[in-house]
Amino acid sequence: MDEREELESDGAALRSHLRARIDLIEVGDLVTYLARPRRPRRLFRVARFSFAVAGTALLLIAALIVGTQFRLSRVPPASSPVATAPPIGLSAKYGVIALTRDGFVVRSEADPNPIRRIEPTSHRYPETVAVSGSGRYVTYWRPNGGVLPDDLMIYDATTNAEPRVLLHLTGEGETGATLIWADDGSGIAFATLRGGGRAPAQMHLVAIDVRDGRAVGVPRELGGAATAETLIKPLAWIRETHTVSAIEGTAEGIARNYVLAGEDGSVKRFAVSSGDQVVRLDDVIADPQTRTLAYLVTFTCQDGTPGCTLVRLWTLEDPQQAFGWQNDPGTTFTQLVWRPFTRDLLVVARSDRDRSLTLQVWSSPHFGNSRSIALSQSDASLLLARPDGRAISVAASDGRADLVTLDGTAPSLAADLTPTGGGTPALSVTLDSNEAGRIAGLAPAAPLLSESEIVAQVRKSVGFPDHVDQISASLDRGTFPVAGRAATWTVKATGEFTQNLRGGPGGTPSPAHCAIWTFNARTGVLRGIQMTDATANCS
Amino acid sequence: MDRHQWETELVACYARVVRALIVLAQSREQGEDAFHDALIGALEPGVIEGIRRADAWLFTVGLRSLRKSRWKARLDVPLRSMRRTTPPPTTERVEVTELLGRLAPRQREIVIARFYLDLSYEQIGEAFGISVGTATATVSQALARLRKTEKGTATWTNAKN
Numbered sequence: 001m002d003e004r005e006e007l008e009s010d011g012a013a014l015r016s017h018l019r020a021r022i023d024l025i026e027v028g029d030l031v032t033y034l035a036r037p038r039r040p041r042r043l044f045r046v047a048r049f050s051f052a053v054a055g056t057a058l059l060l061i062a063a064l065i066v067g068t069q070f071r072l073s074r075v076p077p078a079s080s081p082v083a084t085a086p087p088i089g090l091s092a093k094y095g096v097i098a099l100t101r102d103g104f105v106v107r108s109e110a111d112p113n114p115i116r117r118i119e120p121t122s123h124r125y126p127e128t129v130a131v132s133g134s135g136r137y138v139t140y141w142r143p144n145g146g147v148l149p150d151d152l153m154i155y156d157a158t159t160n161a162e163p164r165v166l167l168h169l170t171g172e173g174e175t176g177a178t179l180i181w182a183d184d185g186s187g188i189a190f191a192t193l194r195g196g197g198r199a200p201a202q203m204h205l206v207a208i209d210v211r212d213g214r215a216v217g218v219p220r221e222l223g224g225a226a227t228a229e230t231l232i233k234p235l236a237w238i239r240e241t242h243t244v245s246a247i248e249g250t251a252e253g254i255a256r257n258y259v260l261a262g263e264d265g266s267v268k269r270f271a272v273s274s275g276d277q278v279v280r281l282d283d284v285i286a287d288p289q290t291r292t293l294a295y296l297v298t299f300t301c302q303d304g305t306p307g308c309t310l311v312r313l314w315t316l317e318d319p320q321q322a323f324g325w326q327n328d329p330g331t332t333f334t335q336l337v338w339r340p341f342t343r344d345l346l347v348v349a350r351s352d353r354d355r356s357l358t359l360q361v362w363s364s365p366h367f368g369n370s371r372s373i374a375l376s377q378s379d380a381s382l383l384l385a386r387p388d389g390r391a392i393s394v395a396a397s398d399g400r401a402d403l404v405t406l407d408g409t410a411p412s413l414a415a416d417l418t419p420t421g422g423g424t425p426a427l428s429v430t431l432d433s434n435e436a437g438r439i440a441g442l443a444p445a446a447p448l449l450s451e452s453e454i455v456a457q458v459r460k461s462v463g464f465p466d467h468v469d470q471i472s473a474s475l476d477r478g479t480f481p482v483a484g485r486a487a488t489w490t491v492k493a494t495g496e497f498t499q500n501l502r503g504g505p506g507g508t509p510s511p512a513h514c515a516i517w518t519f520n521a522r523t524g525v526l527r528g529i530q531m532t533d534a535t536a537n538c539s
Numbered sequence: 540m541d542r543h544q545w546e547t548e549l550v551a552c553y554a555r556v557v558r559a560l561i562v563l564a565q566s567r568e569q570g571e572d573a574f575h576d577a578l579i580g581a582l583e584p585g586v587i588e589g590i591r592r593a594d595a596w597l598f599t600v601g602l603r604s605l606r607k608s609r610w611k612a613r614l615d616v617p618l619r620s621m622r623r624t625t626p627p628p629t630t631e632r633v634e635v636t637e638l639l640g641r642l643a644p645r646q647r648e649i650v651i652a653r654f655y656l657d658l659s660y661e662q663i664g665e666a667f668g669i670s671v672g673t674a675t676a677t678v679s680q681a682l683a684r685l686r687k688t689e690k691g692t693a694t695w696t697n698a699k700n
Contacts, residue, residue, distance in 0.1 A: 010682050011654050011678070011682060014638075014650070014654050014682070014685070015654040017638065018650075018651070018654050018655045022558050022559070022562055023558065025557075025567075027553075027554040027557045027558060030553050033553070033557070033571065033574055033575050033578055526607070528607065529607065
């Protein structure tokens with residue numbers, strides 16, 4: 001009997017044992033693995049936690065020493081936009097749009113009396129009113145003499161001048177719906193519903209250019225909804241990539257597809273959910289600055305109870321790169337909003353035990369929550385992010401709100417944003433032209449991670465007993481559009497890396513002296529690691 | 540392999556590959572994630588044409604993904620530490636057989652490939668990037684280790700009888 005035959009005869013018992021035990025594991029249908037959402041991984045290990053605590057303590061001591069030296073030698077900074085920003089608190093430089101029964105009113109944060117009443121409007125939903133990036137211009141739909149088609153109107157909140165007509169819709173029975181501004185404020189993308197009064201009506205995506213509050217050129221058709229029963233809601237218009245991102249769903253408000261419409265009329269669709277997952281149209285938001293899509297998914301937990309929630313993140317141009325975070329035990333995610341001029345995603349979480357709310361600040365959304373702020377409200381119907389991104393109002397349906405400062409310069413403030421005469425606070429605007437100019441001059445958050453961010457991420461991951469001697473990073477910007485090569489950071493480091501993946505059967509891996517990581521430059525998600533002893537590869 | 544062949548083989552073998560990966564990951568979540576990664580990889584243009592045996596390919600690519608995921612977890616630790624949150628309840632630890640726990644990780648992978656997925660030594664060698672001799676030696680060492688520790692544990696002895 002040769003060695004192989006001997007092995008086989010001895011292995012027969014092992015084979016039957018393994019089959020008897022392993023075949024008991026339940027496996028889902030193949031289709032569930034084809035469209036499988038990712039959930040956060042179990043990360044905590046006691047040993048690693050101990051290392052993290054010890055490492056953090058050492059870092060704090062080092063930071064204290066370095067910080068003291070740095071403070072002594074530091075020169076006062078030159079004035080910056082942030083330095084000239086008004087102090088956080090209810091400010092007359094900012095206003096609130098509150099939806100009323102017939103339209104909306106504009107009030108200052110500091111004074112509840114309306115400074116402008118705009119009634120009637122065609123719709124009374126927050127998404128049918130759009131505020132430009134600087135917070136200055138407000139666009140909305142007005143019924144044209146009470147009959148269709150609608151007029152697209154524009155109101156300058158800094159001058160409080162009489163609203164002007166920006167565009168007349170011309171289709172028979174055409175009504176305007178969701179509106180958004182282009183990322184650079186140079187245009188407006190919107191959905192319209194055509195064939196009103198005659199079934200089936202169909203939604204269309206349209207875009208126009210805007211300069212100095214006036215329409216330029218003619219509206220451009222970008223494509224329609226998949227079927228007559230489908231609603232389509234634009235989310236972001238990125239001028240650099242010539243694309244409008246939108247979400248498509250049912251009349252009941254359930255999202256089905258993410259739509260990437262090109263200015264050239266091309267349309268691509270990507271399913272946002274599968275299986276028992278539910279995504280509401282209102283829970284899908286896009287950030288034109290970091291070019292990221294975030295949406296809230298509700299699904300049945302693994303133990304069979306309903307109501308588990310998960311925040312899923314996609315890059316706008318490459319929606320196949322999905323990443324998700326599930327709620328912590330005992331909490332449920334309820335609302336999402338992007339914070340302008342940062343990479344922050346703000347998430348409201350509700351405690352299942354006492355229904356209290358917490359505002360989570362996900363500074364780098366692909367790594368989950370990094371800061372939590374307790375809210376005094378038990379109902380957060382609307383999130384009003386200030387146009388400059390320094391504060392957010394978390395408002396209940398009765399108008400009471402928490403004004404939360406996000407740069408940590410002031411404590412949170414309880415406020416009542418209800419205008420005199422009633423109304424539901426829905427959007428934040430800028431009432432001061434200098435302030436609007438300051439916001440227009442702020443640098444937007446970059447879509448790609450910076451070198452320092454990616455290097456810091458690697459350094460944090462290399463813990464005792466490993467160490468880094470030298471580290472460098474290079475960026476490959478990739479190609480656009482969909483299905484092109486993703487932008488990638490390659491980080492090379494020399495040092496000692498004992499936890500490498502090499503090693504013979506059963507043997508202890510030997511330490512490597514060169515490590516090369518590759519990351520998706522948009523999300524920071526690790527794509528691969530190589531380890532070698534040849535430090536020349538890392539130079 | 541053409542697309543039709545691939546689909547037929549995939550339907551026939553996917554459950555075994557998923558189970559094998561779950562056992563090696565000792566976690567349903569991680570095993571299923573690894574299989575998902577392998578499936579996504581197979582859908583890249585031109586990949587299916589180069590595959591000779593679907594289960595061997597999916598298992599190998601899934602294993603690679605499992606190893607990477609350990610590194611990903613490591614990268615996330617410092618950021619997660621800042622959250623001070625408990626891990627989600629959905630990660631279910633899967634301990635299928637104490638027998639496998641006695642083997643080194645590499646031996647476990649090769650034993651599963653040989654005795655659960657029924658890959659030949661040649662296929663194991665190709666999939667793991669090792670020689671046929673090394674594959675045979677690893678299985679031999681694994682069986683020897685099991686024989687040595689079987690005394691006092693009824694599991695495998697009962698199976699043999």
